[in-house]
Every structure is written in structure tokens, then in C-alpha cells.
Amino acid sequence: MKFTRSRIFHFVVGIALAVVTFISxxxxxxxxxEDVVNFKMNSGLSKVPVKCTVVRPSFDSIGKKFFxxxxxxxxxxxxxIAGVLPSGEGSTFVADISYDAGHAEYHLEKVVRLDPGMxxxxxxxxxxxxxxxxxxxxxxxxxxxxxxxxxxNSILYLAKKKSTPEQKMLLDQKARAASAVGLLFTxxxxxxxxxxxxxxxxxxxxxxxxEVDIFILLLIYAAYFILRSLLxxxxxxxxxxxxxxxxxxxxxxxxxxxxxxxxxxxxxxxxGGAEAPVINANxxxxxxxxxxxxxxxxxxxFVLLYFWLADLTRRVLGLAEHEEEDI
Amino acid sequence: xVEFRTRYGVSAVVMFLLVTVAVxxxxxxxxxxxxxxxxxxxWIALFFGAxxxxxxxxxxxxxxxxxxxxxxxxxxxSVYIGKLVFNVMMMLGLAIAAILFFLFFFTRDFSVQDWPxxxxxxxxxxxxxxxxxxxxxxxxxxxxQKGALLPVIALPxxxxxxxxxxxxxxxxxxxANTWQDIRGDIIxxxxxxxxxxxxxxxxxxxxxxx
Numbered sequence: 001m002k003f004t005r006s007r008i009f010h011f012v013v014g015i016a017l018a019v020v021t022f023i024s025x026x027x028x029x030x031x032x033x034e035d036v037v038n039f040k041m042n043s044g045l046s047k048v049p050v051k052c053t054v055v056r057p058s059f060d061s062i063g064k065k066f067f068x069x070x071x072x073x074x075x076x077x078x079x080x081i082a083g084v085l086p087s088g089e090g091s092t093f094v095a096d097i098s099y100d101a102g103h104a105e106y107h108l109e110k111v112v113r114l115d116p117g118m119x120x121x122x123x124x125x126x127x128x129x130x131x132x133x134x135x136x137x138x139x140x141x142x143x144x145x146x147x148x149x150x151x152x153n154s155i156l157y158l159a160k161k162k163s164t165p166e167q168k169m170l171l172d173q174k175a176r177a178a179s180a181v182g183l184l185f186t187x188x189x190x191x192x193x194x195x196x197x198x199x200x201x202x203x204x205x206x207x208x209x210x211e212v213d214i215f216i217l218l219l220i221y222a223a224y225f226i227l228r229s230l231l232x233x234x235x236x237x238x239x240x241x242x243x244x245x246x247x248x249x250x251x252x253x254x255x256x257x258x259x260x261x262x263x264x265x266x267x268x269x270x271x272g273g274a275e276a277p278v279i280n281a282n283x284x285x286x287x288x289x290x291x292x293x294x295x296x297x298x299x300x301x302f303v304l305l306y307f308w309l310a311d312l313t314r315r316v317l318g319l320a321e322h323e324e325e326d327i
Numbered sequence: 328x329v330e331f332r333t334r335y336g337v338s339a340v341v342m343f344l345l346v347t348v349a350v351x352x353x354x355x356x357x358x359x360x361x362x363x364x365x366x367x368x369x370w371i372a373l374f375f376g377a378x379x380x381x382x383x384x385x386x387x388x389x390x391x392x393x394x395x396x397x398x399x400x401x402x403x404x405s406v407y408i409g410k411l412v413f414n415v416m417m418m419l420g421l422a423i424a425a426i427l428f429f430l431f432f433f434t435r436d437f438s439v440q441d442w443p444x445x446x447x448x449x450x451x452x453x454x455x456x457x458x459x460x461x462x463x464x465x466x467x468x469x470x471x472q473k474g475a476l477l478p479v480i481a482l483p484x485x486x487x488x489x490x491x492x493x494x495x496x497x498x499x500x501x502x503a504n505t506w507q508d509i510r511g512d513i514i515x516x517x518x519x520x521x522x523x524x525x526x527x528x529x530x531x532x533x534x535x536x537x
Contacts (some may be wrong), residue, residue, distance in 0.1 A: 158530070220484060223479055227467065230467075231467075240533050240534065241534055244462075244530045244533055245466055245480070247526060248526055248527070248530065249483070251519075251522050251523060252519070255515065256487060259487075
């Protein structure tokens with residue numbers, strides 16, 4: 001097996017995708033001590049995972065252990081104390097913490113993970129569902145990138161008048177491949193979004209402004225492929241007409257993806273100019289730095305995935321056209 | 328242009344509009360229609376009226392075989408400008424016909440509270456539909472199934488415009504002094520029109536030449 005450049009690229013993208021998927025799901029979720037109190041008061045949730053640091057370990061009696069950062073009594077099973085609980089100062093662990101409002105005390109219920117490294121922040125109202133953000137949001141971003149790349153290739157196709165037919169054909173194939181992958185990512189974003197909606201808003205589809213917009217986006221790019229398949233022209237003229245449609249269609253994409261969702265009232269964060277963890281009208285982020293880091297890492301890997309898929313699709317289109325020429 | 332000589336093209340579209348209004352009337356007899364519904368019906372009638380009327384602009388040239396002559400005879404720019412001007416005029420005429428029909432048939436429910444703003448957003452919306460359909464009709468001039476294709480590819484592209492304009496129409500139907508409320512919609516409509524007209528003007532050359 002020869003290690004060509006593209007093979008190495010496939011390998012790298014595959015590994016990177018597997019690693020970020022694993023990290024996205026395996027990172028333990030942890031909130032803060034304030035969350036424990038708020039959750040107890042607002043939703044009656046008794047236990048919340050919190051990342052704790054050992055400051056002043058001291059054994060009081062069997063089954064109890066005191067930690068200095070917040071004074072809470074840990075009613076832990078003796079087994080977990082003896083075998084698992086860290087005793088070194090500065091070591092970290094994630095534990096389920098409950099709050100006793102009567103005595104204003106925190107109780108350590110169960111140790112979840114030792115030395116967790118980074119933790120996924122606990123988002124009120126979302127919990128474990130919040131992890132979907134690491135897939136749903138990058139997919140939408142990459143869909144936009146794909147449509148942008150498709151349009152750039154279409155513009156180049158029309159603008160480069162002096163290039164050879166082969167070069168022009170390559171640009172056309174690139175534009176089609178980018179739009180096809182963009183359509184795929186839009187679909188994936190719709191599917192992950194609607195599963196998320198089912199569990200946090202109750203239904204798969206709510207005709208929320210962003211849902212309307214992504215539906216229109218699907219229609220626009222489905223129409224692109226329908227238009228191309230129905231044209232009865234030479235390959236060259238087909239490519240030219242499709243390029244013109246692609247550029248015109250893209251004119252409304254920024255409006256759909258960036259302007260309208262911020263104006264309309266929405267269930268999504270950021271609708272109607274509301275404060276939001278990741279996206280809002282002011283362009284400021286108040287997101288947990290770990291979450292932001294994970295999010296951008298996933299975005300980067302999905303961008304790599306886009307380039308891989310677009311390249312593959314482009315080559316398949318090229319091969320299909322060669323075959324037609326031979327016949 | 329050819330359409331002025333074949334008057335039946337225009338009258339057919341006006342008839343189409345009238346039939347649409349009649350269907351709305353029959354499907355909702357004696358109903359109190361809210362401004363949001365009124366705005367939706369108004370734009371549904373206008374959109375599909377436009378699709379039947381404006382689709383003809385380039386398709387008829389191809390069907391009649393006059394496209395080739397036009398290509399030889401006139402530069403691309405003037406063909407585009409001519410078609411655009413005709414389509415915008417036709418669209419505005421259609422909009423006026425739609426207002427008259429709605430005022431006549433829905434006297435109670437279709438009561439515009441803020442006429443200047445209503446006409447402004449209607450004009451911008453109609454011009455946007457006209458310019459998008461002009462370029463898209465040129466695109467599909469020689470495609471198969473062209474009758475059905477124009478609404479299919481025009482609706483997604485026009486959606487931002489339709490969302491903004493139905494919203495603005497609803498507000499102008501609801502109350503007076505609406506400038507503050509519909510300013511955002513007007514900005515969207517205006518920029519959409521401008522971008523589409525510019526893009527179409529630049530890109531028309533590429534689809535027109537053979």
C-alpha cells in the first residue's frame with residue numbers, strides 16, 4: 001500500500017474524527033457549587049456532579065471526610081474512601097454533591113471520576129443533551145463554509161475566461177462537490193437538531209425561525225441539483241447556468257443563516273437579540289472556556305472532514321464524467 | 328417587447344389572480360380573517376400570479392424561436408434591462424390589481440391602516456420578485472418541465488423577501504404609524520432587491536450568450 005498524500009489525509013481525518021467524538025462523549029460533566037443550590041431550589045434535583053479540589057484532607061471518622069474548598073461533609077461509602085478518594089492536596093475529582101438547605105451544608109454522595117482533566121460544563125436545562133452542541137453547531141458552520149466554497153468556485157468558473165476546458169470542468173466539479181457536501185451537512189445538522197429538539201423542546205419540529213431557515217436552505221440546494229438535472233444543454237452551458245444559479249442562491253444564505261434568526265423570536269439561543277451561550281447579537285460569548293475550546297476543536301475537525309468529503313465527491317464526479325466521455 | 332403585443336398574457340395573469348381570490352373567498356366564507364391570514368393570502372395570490380406571468384418572459388422567446396434573433400440583434404445588457412423593466416412594471420400592475428381585488432372582496436378584513444408604508448413595502452417586494460424571476464426564468468429558458476420549475480427554484484431564493492414582506496404587510500394592516508416596527512423588514516427588502524438586481528445584471532451575460 002502506497003502512502004500517497006490523500007491516503008494520509010484520509011487517515012488523519014478518520015483518526016481526528018474518532019478522537020473528538022470520543023472526547024465529546026467521555027468528558028465528565030461537572031457544574032459548580034452554585035448549581036447544586038440552584039438546581040435544588042428550581043428543579044428539585046438532589047444531586048449535581050461538581051468538580052472538587054482537595055485542599056485540606058482530614059479524616060474525621062469512618063465515612064466522613066472534610067475538604068477545605070467548601071466545607072461539606074462527605075458521607076461516602078467506606079470502600080470508596082479507602083480505595084478511591086484522593087488524599088493528596090490539589091488533586092481533583094468529580095463527585096455528585098447534594099445540598100442540605102436546613103443546615104446549609106454540601107454533602108458528598110458519590111465519587112464519579114478521579115483526575116477528570118477537563119470537564120464539560122453543566123448547562124442548566126440541558127444536562128447531558130448539551131453535548132449535542134459539539135456536533136450540531138459545527139455541522140451548521142461547516143454547511144455554511146461548504147456553500148461559501150461552492151459559490152467561490154462558481155464565481156471562479158465564470159470569471160476565468162482564459163482557462164482551458166479541463167480547468168473549467170474541474171472548477172465546476174469543485175462547485176458541485178462543495179454544494180453536495182454542504183447539503184449533506186445541512187441535513188446532518190437538521191437531523192441532530194431535530195433529535196435534540198425532541199428531547200429538550202418536546203417535538204422533532206417546531207417551525208422555529210432557524211428551522212424554517214434551514215428548511216429553505218435544503219430547498220435552495222435541492223433545487224440546484226434539480227435544475228442541473230433538468231437542463232437540456234451541453235455540459236459547458238449546464239455548468240454555466242448552474243454556476244449562475246449557485247451565486248444567486250448564495251445571496252440569500254447569509255440572510256437566512258445570520259440575519260433572520262437574530263431578528264425573530266426563537267427557541268434557539270440568540271433569537272430576538274437575547275443573551276446566549278455561544279451565539280448572540282452582540283457577538284460576545286459568555287461560554288465556559290473548556291466548552292468553547294472543545295467546540296472549536298470539533299469545528300476544526302469537521303472542517304477537515306468537509307475538505308476530505310468534498311475532495312472525494314469531486315473525484316467521483318470527475319470519474320463519472322470520464323466514463324461518459326468514453327461511451 | 329413581445330408581451331405588450333400579446334395582451335392575453337397580461338389578462339390571463341389578472342384572471343389567475345381573480346380566480347385565486349375567488350378560491351380564498353369560497354374556502355373561507357363569512358370568516359373573520361385576521362391580518363396575519365390576510366397578509367398570507369395576499370402574498371400567496373401575488374406570488375403564484377407572478378410565477379405564471381413572469382415565467383413567460385424568456386420561456387416564450389425560446390418557445391417561439393425568437394431567442395436566437397434577439398441574441399443576434401441586441402446586446403445582453405439591453406435585453407436584460409428590457410425584460411427587467413417589463414417584469415417590474417407587470418409585477419407592479421399585478422400588485423395594483425391584487426390591492427383592488429382584495430379591497431373589493433375583503434372590504435371588512437383588508438383594511439390597510441398605514442397606506443404609505445404598505446405601498447412602500449409592497450413596491451419593494453414586487454420589485455424583488457420581478458428581478459429574481461427575470462434571471463431565474465432566463466436560467467431555465469431551455470430546461471425540461473419549465474412550467475413547474477420556476478416556482479420550485481424561485482420560492483427558496485425568494486423566501487427571505489417573502490418572510491420580510493408578509494411580516495411588513497401584516498403590521499401595516501394591523502395599525503398606523505408603522506415605520507418603527509417595519510424598519511428592519513424594509514432594510515432587508517431593500518438590500519435584497521439591490522443585491523439581486525446587481526447580481527442578475529452582472530451574471531445575465533453568462534447565461535445569455537451561447
